[in-house]
Amino acid sequence: MSFFIYDLIFLVLFLTVFSVFLYTRKKNLKREGLLYLYRTSWGIKMINRIGKRHNKAMRILSWLSIISGYFLMAGMFYLVYVLVKIYFFVPEAVRAIKVPPIMPLVPYLPQVFKLEFLPPFYFTYWIVIIAILAITHEMAHGILAAYNKVRIKTTGFGFFPFFFPAFPLAFVELDEEMMQKKENFAKRAVLSAGTFANVLTGILFFGVLTAFFSFSFSAAGITYDTYATQPIFINEITSVNGINLNSPSYEELLELSGTSEQQLIEIKSGEETYLSTEEMISSQENGEEIFLYQSAPAIKENLSSIITKINGVPLYNIDDLVNELSKYSPGNEISITTISDEGIVEKTLVLEEHPGQEERAWLGIGFVNQEKGGLIGRIVNLASFKDPHVYYKPKSGEWSIFVYNLLWWLVIISISMALINMLPVGIFDGGRFFYLTVLALTKNKKIAKQSFMLLTKFFIFLFFLLIVFWGISWIR
Secondary structure (H helix, E strand, O other): OOHHHHHHHHHHHHHHHHHHHHHHHHHHEEEEEEEEEEOOOOOOHHHHHHHHHHHHHHHHHHHHHHHHHHHOOOOHHHHHHHHHHHHHHOOOHHHHHHHOOOOOOOOOHHOOOOOOOOOOOOHHHHHHHHHHHHHHHHHHHHHHHHHOOOOEEEEEEEEEEOOOOOOOOEEEEEEEHHOOOOHHHHHHHHHHHHHHHHHHHHHHHHHHHHHHHHEEEEEEEEOOEEEEEEEEEEEHOOOOOOOEEEOOOOHHHHHHHHHHOOHHHHHHHHEEEEEOHHHHHHHHOOOOEEEEOOOOHHHHOOOOEEEEEOOOOOOOHHHHHHHHHHHOOOOOEEEEEEEEEEEEEEEEEEOEEEEEEEEEEEOEEOOOOOEEEEEEHHOOOOOOHHHOOOOEEEOOOHHHHHHHHOOOOOHHHHHHHHHHHHOOOOOOHHHHHHHHHHHHHOOOOHHHHHHHHHHHHHHHHHHHHHHHHHHHHOOO
């Protein structure tokens, strides 16, 4: 039985138990606006004990929390800048991302939108991650509030009834009158505490992720990204699947490739033979040049992207592959063991001569540099301890992959939640944090309020434009 079936069973059981729990305790459930809140006193004694007994540590954490808040806010400004550049000026990247710019991460979203660059996201992941992050986030608010002698009235959780289970939340309800009387520094410390806790949670579980990976996976092969390609001028193409052409245009090439019934299209330019697919041709812009696959052993044999052995010799990285291929000459026959959807497959193929280096054996596979720069790259590529071109075998089968992906999502969402919560918009912690910062600098409530409202309206308008450009990208 697949994890998807287990996950659906767990979803049904969770909703059933949760509904019964709320029904039997409905006196504690109150509606406030669009939200239903379940108020309790869970954890208040522990929060007060931590906040009131460690004054020196709380003072240090207050400073670290505020400093972290400013770094996260700056990071969020940069992240929005990057999103604007992509959504306004790179429509092909927007189409590849597929999802709208404002889209909550709900269960099964990567599976529904077929986002192959992300691991699957199950309901089990969602509920575990939400529980960990919401509890630590709100407890951090409460602990620094207790340190600053702000009374905690209630704790609990809430949800939007029309969207559950997509938008749950936890809360620590503070005495707002006491909060308003505190100095500006204390208010900023309490507001930024939740995001600081998210950062610490992300760091902690990144360590857990690293340790789990080292114990649960082992290098067992290499992976490559593509077959060898080469650019050629379109007007120099002389035939497509045996049909002779004379200086064809891109439109003619595209039209002819669409009529082919073969999976691989054979394209000739002079004496050279290339291979391609209709999808590959149509994905390239109309220009003078086009990239085609070179007619190499790997693509002709439809070689899987995971190679574990050559003539029975195990491969653990790219250097192993290069060293092993260097033992053979063009024309030698080798046996290659691969892993595909069908399982372990062994193929026999004949090596050819490298187009640019005489007497060097050539397989015809390519490796793409997958290092990501910038803030987005650092967030998404947190698993940098993994070599992207090494195949890692899970020691406990699918369970190793299931737990690894859970930890990976936990790290990613921890950092993402910290960033988003410090967006200087009214509904987030960053909104009030920004207001208090301007107030601390100007000592003028009117200026602070106007700055806060102006920035909130600016970001709302900006996100509206992102939605518009997301829609436009699909009709270009």
